[in-house]
Amino acid sequence: xxxxxxxxxxxxxxxxxxxxxxxxxxxxxxxxxxxxxxxxxxxxxxxxxxxxxxxxxxxxxxxxxxxxxxxxxxxxxxxxxxxxxxxxxxxxxxxxxxxxxxxxxxxxxxxxxxxxxxxxxxxxxxxxxxxxxxxxxxxxxxxxxxxxxxxxxxxxxxxxxxxxxxxxxxxxxxxxxxxxxxxxxxxxxxxxxxxxxxxxxxxxxxxxxxxxxxxxxxxxxxxxxxxxxxxxxxxxxxxxxxxxxxxxxxxxxxxxxxxxxxxxxxxxxxxxxxxxxxxxxxx
Amino acid sequence: xxxxxxxxxxxxxxxxxxxxxxxxxxxxxxxxxxxxxxxxxxxxxxxxxxxxxxxxxxxxxxxxxxxxxxxxxxxxxxxxxxxxxxxxxxxxxxxxxxxxxxxxxxxxxxxxxxxxxxxxxxxxxxxxxxxxxxxxxxxxxxxxxxxxxxxxxxxxxxxxxxxxxxxxxxxxxxxxxxxxxxxxxxxxxxxxxxxxxxxxxxxxxxxxxxxxxxxxxxxxxxxxxxxxxxxxxxxxxxxxxxxxxxxxxxxxxxxxxxxxxxxxxxxxxxxxxxxxxxxxxxxxxxxxxxxxxxxxxxxxxxxxxxxxxx
Numbered sequence: 001x002x003x004x005x006x007x008x009x010x011x012x013x014x015x016x017x018x019x020x021x022x023x024x025x026x027x028x029x030x031x032x033x034x035x036x037x038x039x040x041x042x043x044x045x046x047x048x049x050x051x052x053x054x055x056x057x058x059x060x061x062x063x064x065x066x067x068x069x070x071x072x073x074x075x076x077x078x079x080x081x082x083x084x085x086x087x088x089x090x091x092x093x094x095x096x097x098x099x100x101x102x103x104x105x106x107x108x109x110x111x112x113x114x115x116x117x118x119x120x121x122x123x124x125x126x127x128x129x130x131x132x133x134x135x136x137x138x139x140x141x142x143x144x145x146x147x148x149x150x151x152x153x154x155x156x157x158x159x160x161x162x163x164x165x166x167x168x169x170x171x172x173x174x175x176x177x178x179x180x181x182x183x184x185x186x187x188x189x190x191x192x193x194x195x196x197x198x199x200x201x202x203x204x205x206x207x208x209x210x211x212x213x214x215x216x217x218x219x220x221x222x223x224x225x226x227x228x229x230x231x232x233x234x235x236x237x238x239x240x241x242x243x244x245x246x247x248x249x250x251x252x253x254x255x256x257x258x259x260x261x262x263x264x265x266x267x268x269x270x271x272x273x274x275x276x277x278x279x280x281x282x283x
Numbered sequence: 284x285x286x287x288x289x290x291x292x293x294x295x296x297x298x299x300x301x302x303x304x305x306x307x308x309x310x311x312x313x314x315x316x317x318x319x320x321x322x323x324x325x326x327x328x329x330x331x332x333x334x335x336x337x338x339x340x341x342x343x344x345x346x347x348x349x350x351x352x353x354x355x356x357x358x359x360x361x362x363x364x365x366x367x368x369x370x371x372x373x374x375x376x377x378x379x380x381x382x383x384x385x386x387x388x389x390x391x392x393x394x395x396x397x398x399x400x401x402x403x404x405x406x407x408x409x410x411x412x413x414x415x416x417x418x419x420x421x422x423x424x425x426x427x428x429x430x431x432x433x434x435x436x437x438x439x440x441x442x443x444x445x446x447x448x449x450x451x452x453x454x455x456x457x458x459x460x461x462x463x464x465x466x467x468x469x470x471x472x473x474x475x476x477x478x479x480x481x482x483x484x485x486x487x488x489x490x491x492x493x494x495x496x497x498x499x500x501x502x503x504x505x506x507x508x509x510x511x512x513x514x515x516x517x518x519x520x521x522x523x524x525x526x527x528x529x530x531x532x533x534x535x536x537x538x539x540x541x542x543x544x545x546x547x548x549x550x551x552x553x554x555x556x557x558x559x560x561x562x563x564x565x566x567x568x569x570x571x572x573x574x575x576x577x578x579x580x581x582x583x584x585x586x587x588x589x590x591x592x593x
Binding site (some may be wrong): 013079080082083084085087088107128137138139141142145146157167168169171172173174175176177178179180181183184185186187188205206207209210211212213214226227229230235238243244247248252257258262264 | 289443446447450455458482483498501511512523536560586
């Protein structure tokens with residue numbers, strides 16, 4: 001048999017990212033080497049004041065950046081994943097889940113709820129890369145669907161903020177099924193007349209890009225965000241092609257017509273505010 | 284499989300029996316054999332058995348989409364091109380006669396000869412392939428043709444141009460197009476159901492798998508490279524994420540299993556095609572006379588329910 005064995009994974013790339021990022025302190029800018037105290041970074045929305053590099057933002061901090069003070073009400077915060085396959089690699093999946101919960105204080109990689117942005121009511125579905133690489137398993141899929149249903153029921157738009165390596169392979173084929181599941185939910189949201197505003201942050205790859213994140217009425221990305229279906233390493237190994245410097249980045253995606261705008265973090269809240277007002281005044 | 288999973292499996296098996304028992308007694312013998320195989324798998328399900336199914340799913344003599352099309356369709360007319368940029372040969376589309384009516388087909392195509400394999404890109408579609416699929420889905424919907432999709436791909440092509448042309452978005456929009464269809468849709472995974480590249484054309488009313496097909500979120504090699512840091516551990520990875528048909532049925536991901544000739548579809552392509560054709564016609568018959576809105580509702584409800592929460 002000579003069919004090439006190609007890793008066309010949409011899986012969580014957490015392990016890879018961990019090993020690559022081992023060198024730097026999380027508050028040291030990987031682009032220019034500047035180092036910051038945590039409160040300094042937080043005050044600058046976790047954007048390097050020196051070079052503009054966008055650091056990752058945890059889900060609750062992102063919500064605090066975007067939502068009007070005191071308006072966010074979390075929903076379904078206690079949904080937890082089962083272990084349908086009894087999955088065990090070097091560590092049991094249950095143990096990985098417990099570790100992630102302990103490390104992040106979250107029950108899984110997405111936080112949903114209702115909020116206002118610059119006065120406009122909306123629902124939020126915000127991902128957290130720190131929880132198992134933001135990988136999408138049954139809980140992320142279910143929460144996203146509930147956020148869509150909540151938005152449709154209230155007749156308000158849904159704002160999603162993606163940060164994910166892709167599907168959670170510890171849930172096997174059920175994690176792949178979260179793609180069609182979330183796609184169905186977006187279609188129903190659209191049929192109800194509500195908008196989906198999709199924000200893609202670093203990274204939004206694999207199964208996320210191949211499902212709801214790409215189906216927003218408006219697609220926004222943060223500067224430099226990696227947004228590719230296959231990761232750069234996979235593409236390099238498969239094709240032996242020399243990758244362009246901005247391979248899969250937000251800038252390339254804008255140039256090729258796949259997103260509407262690149263929005264620096266400081267402008268994200270006013271941009272969403274504007275869009276929410278525009279979508280609120282249909283017919 | 285855990286013993287408490289039994290009721291679900293039995294229920295689905297009986298549903299499957301309903302699909303294929305229609306008017307053909309030989310098939311009921313196949314069902315019996317399948318039931319025995321599932322029982323056996325449930326008892327043993329060794330790592331080796333799962334790996335053997337992966338090898339069969341990838342067997343180079345296994346019938347591919349066009350091998351089935353020429354055997355089960357009459358008067359098949361192939362449709363080419365995405366109406367935008369090019370014709371992706373990794374995705375075959377067309378309309379033809381099946382069971383006395385016109386049915387639209389979308390299938391991923393592998394090949395055996397080296398030149399042909401390159402032309403088919405080893406069954407790995409570019410975004411253009413998914414856009415071609417979407418236009419044929421819309422054609423089917425306009426004219427009330429039921430849609431059959433045959434899944435057989437290691438995955439969507441991971442290349443620079445594929446990314447530049449919007450691979451992720453194309454896969455998302457192909458699924459979204461299937462959510463909107465008001466015609467009956469049937470998917471059969473006939474070989475490798477590789478990840479997003481497979482599910483792009485598999486959001487169907489009835490999703491079936493051939494007995495020795497696989498359906499997975501990642502290739503066993505890819506999973507092993509990441510979790511075990513060693514691609515050689517692929518059999519171990521496959522045993523952990525269980526891409527075989529029986530497990531997919533147990534997890535509620537597919538609606539039925541299509542039996543294959545003893546030893547695998549490659550042993551008797553004609554019989555494999557006959558069994559496939561009968562299963563497809565059976566599934567389409569079940570979906571007959573269901574109104575478009577009811578079809579859409581049930582399809583969405585099915586995918587809505589997928590996943591397991593604590």
